[in-house]
Amino acid sequence: EVQLVESGGGLVQPGRSLRLSCAASGFTFDAYSMHWVRQPPGKGLEWVSGIHQNNGRIDYADSVKGRFTISRDNAKNSLYLQMNSLRVEDTAFYYCVKGGFDGPGWGQGTLVTVSS
């Protein structure tokens, strides 16, 4: 069974940084692309970033390009999101999501609140 556990969320001031982590288990981590998806409270879902299995392809939503960096450590079955220059509008639940054509798999999310 796919298990994805996010951590690292919390309250942070605008302009500061935060690093999210995602621990994966229950599947062959290095065989799948991995993604971050976010959802502001009460609003819809937005894809944030994705990283290919072997780090060969990385992409970002325009709203976070230049501020966020996605990375993965296949030896540790872990996915990361370094978030710099955070803005109030980055406030959201952040979900770690497994890619692949056998169906996405989601974590339970971690809440990031950007506020002064």
Next chain:
Amino acid sequence: EIVMTQSPATLSVSPGERATLSCRASQSTSSNLAWYQQKPGQAPRLLIYGASTRATGIPARFSGSGSGTEFTLTISSLQSEDFAAYYCQQYNNWPWTFGQGTKVEIK
């Protein structure tokens, strides 16, 4: 970027009735289309992937159909626990994109 459009925004249905939700893509997503259910305070729950394959543990009253640009989620007989928001998502191309959601409410 593929734009996903869901209709209707809100669907009022009585328990036991059938609900039909639609999702349209601005360009073909092949069959790489997923449906999610989300209740307040919870993460999205995968219902359907590959346009028509039920995820593990999903009741048979949920079914998905379509390919290319037109997709449908059908709930054959609504149960009380099915009143929630539903989202479609294409994962054929990056960036992944989501519909804006359909809220299924009690009539």
